[in-house]
Amino acid sequence: MKPAxxxxxxxxxxxxxxxxxxxPGREAxxxxxxxxxxxxxxLQRSRPELVVDINRIPELDRMSVEDGELRVGALIRHAAFExxxxxxxxxxxxxxxxxxxxxxxxxRSRGTMAGSFGWAxxxxxxxxxxxxLDATVEVTGPEGPRALAARDYFLxxxxxxxxxxxxITAVRMPLLGEHTGVGFIEHRRTHFCFAQVAVAAALxxxxxxxxxxxxGLVNSADRPVRARAAxxxxxxxxxxxxxxxxxxxxxxxxxxxxxVAAQEDAVPVAEPYADVAYKRQAVAVLVGxxxxxxxxxxxxxxxxxxxDHR
Amino acid sequence: xxxxxxxxxxxxxxDVEPRRLLADVLRDDxxxxxxxxxxxxxICGACTVLMDGRPVRSxxxxxxxxxxxxxxxxxxxxxxxxxxxxxxxxxxxxxxxxCGFCTPGFLMAAAAAxxxxxxxxxxxDAVAEVVGSNICRCTGYEPIRRAITRAAQEQxxxxxxR
Numbered sequence: 001m002k003p004a005x006x007x008x009x010x011x012x013x014x015x016x017x018x019x020x021x022x023x024p025g026r027e028a029x030x031x032x033x034x035x036x037x038x039x040x041x042x043l044q045r046s047r048p049e050l051v052v053d054i055n056r057i058p059e060l061d062r063m064s065v066e067d068g069e070l071r072v073g074a075l076i077r078h079a080a081f082e083x084x085x086x087x088x089x090x091x092x093x094x095x096x097x098x099x100x101x102x103x104x105x106x107x108r109s110r111g112t113m114a115g116s117f118g119w120a121x122x123x124x125x126x127x128x129x130x131x132x133l134d135a136t137v138e139v140t141g142p143e144g145p146r147a148l149a150a151r152d153y154f155l156x157x158x159x160x161x162x163x164x165x166x167x168i169t170a171v172r173m174p175l176l177g178e179h180t181g182v183g184f185i186e187h188r189r190t191h192f193c194f195a196q197v198a199v200a201a202a203l204x205x206x207x208x209x210x211x212x213x214x215x216g217l218v219n220s221a222d223r224p225v226r227a228r229a230a231x232x233x234x235x236x237x238x239x240x241x242x243x244x245x246x247x248x249x250x251x252x253x254x255x256x257x258x259x260v261a262a263q264e265d266a267v268p269v270a271e272p273y274a275d276v277a278y279k280r281q282a283v284a285v286l287v288g289x290x291x292x293x294x295x296x297x298x299x300x301x302x303x304x305x306x307x308d309h310r
Numbered sequence: 311x312x313x314x315x316x317x318x319x320x321x322x323x324x325d326v327e328p329r330r331l332l333a334d335v336l337r338d339d340x341x342x343x344x345x346x347x348x349x350x351x352x353i354c355g356a357c358t359v360l361m362d363g364r365p366v367r368s369x370x371x372x373x374x375x376x377x378x379x380x381x382x383x384x385x386x387x388x389x390x391x392x393x394x395x396x397x398x399x400x401x402x403x404x405x406x407x408x409c410g411f412c413t414p415g416f417l418m419a420a421a422a423a424x425x426x427x428x429x430x431x432x433x434x435d436a437v438a439e440v441v442g443s444n445i446c447r448c449t450g451y452e453p454i455r456r457a458i459t460r461a462a463q464e465q466x467x468x469x470x471x472r
Binding site: 002191 | 311328358366367375440445
């Protein structure tokens with residue numbers, strides 16, 4: 001099918017975009033990268049009366065670091081995060097490891113990070129990274145700008161706390177400190193599939209003890225999940241040498257955290273080829289592996305010469 | 311809606327409905343049928359073209375979004391004298407196509423990657439990433455990988471000779 005008819009505007013400023021969205025008489029959609037929206041319009045699952053194309057608003061096409069936070073404007077494409085040094089420190093590494101799991105280069109050259117937050121698909125990589133790191137979603141509407149914490153923002157599949165007349169202008173994520181290692185691992189059926197399950201992790205270690213752990217679960221519930229119960233099991237654990245061999249022993253703290261994430265944090269929704277028990281097993285295994293990747297990353301960082309931050 | 315689309319260096323004033331896809335305007339309004347439409351879901355990649363130098367799925371872009379911008383299609387790959395692009399020669403030499411339906415998309419995705427990274431020929435993982443963007447049901451991908459690597463290496467050697 002082809003998209004149904006709609007009116008199209010391409011405002012030049014955020015104020016103009018908000019004004020266009022503010023017409024309560026018509027159902028409007030914001031078009032940023034369009035890699036989900038235009039597909040939905042093909043399928044006519046989405047039939048907006050008005051499409052507000054924000055691609056010609058220069059102020060949204062900016063990425064910056066301010067006060068220890070990365071601020072990603074609404075037009076920054078996925079491809080911007082492919083290089084690990086595009087963003088300073090371990091956060092850059094985490095984003096670069098996550099982004100390669102998002103579709104393919106021609107999709108990543110259009111699709112945007114803020115658009116992923118707007119679409120709020122449960123299998124979105126960025127959204128799980130966002131809840132794990134306590135990201136902030138900046139929106140502007142007729143009542144002015146407001147900032148929404150990621151933990152309060154996701155309400156369910158494709159459902160968020162953004163009002164229909166509000167425009168996402170940016171997503172903010174805190175930079176990760178020196179003593180932090182990161183990992184991201186995704187499990188999917190084929191190269192062309194969405195994630196069945198994926199995990200983002202960041203481990204911070206001080207004086208040989210895990211002081212902070214962040215674990216985000218992709219497609220492990222009807223919305224992105226921060227695995228707080230699993231994180232708590234890691235706090236205060238000794239950051240010892242990694243066990244040899246591919247498989248973590250069941251008694252290892254990372255394996256235990258994986259089991260807790262699968263049982264207490266994940267609320268899997270059955271899908272074709274992945275029922276609830278399968279997803280719980282995948283969460284348990286992937287959390288363990290991703291924590292191990294984060295630990296390996298941290299060791300490499302600590303061993304790297306002074307000032308060599310990836 | 312009145313727009314101006316520059317395709318392969320030529321400006322085209324057009325009057326299009328906002329709902330029309332870039333791929334359909336290229337094919338139906340401009341007669342550039344080298345761009346193929348397979349799935350129209352952004353998955354297969356047959357419709358890949360370059361929009362302001364970057365590879366995009368032309369089935370997931372509205373033509374009105376390209377107003378004032380430049381688009382390059384497979385028709386724009388060959389030289390002004392009609393000589394095939396190094397990628398086109400390499401695809402032929404390596405038997406990187408059979409039915410040819412997916413070929414325009416692969417050529418454009420590879421052209422973008424080659425322009426962004428002249429060392430592509432020495433990076434098998436990067437080539438695999440490009441090849442993994444699109445679907446081919448004939449070749450099994452290996453000849454396409456060889457062809458992109460061959461064209462990249464050829465271009466590198468020529469750059470050294472100059």
